[in-house]
Amino acid sequence: MLQLRMAMLSINAAVDAATLTPFTDEEILAAANTNATALVDALLLN
Numbered sequence: 718m719l720q721l722r723m724a725m726l727s728i729n730a731a732v733d734a735a736t737l738t739p740f741t742d743e744e745i746l747a748a749a750n751t752n753a754t755a756l757v758d759a760l761l762l763n
Contacts, residue, residue: 724756 728749735745 721756721760724760725753728752728756 731752732745732749735748
């Protein structure tokens with residue numbers, strides 16, 4: 718559970734930092750979704 722919380726905080730920090738880049742909101746959310754999906758898949762396999 719700790720790994721999941723840490724990973725989610727990392728994703729949130731990346732999304733916050735990405736607001737200072739030229740990427741659109743849709744691109745930022747798509748990247749966050751991809752990473753969150755990979756995270757959950759990895760945690761379920763362990």
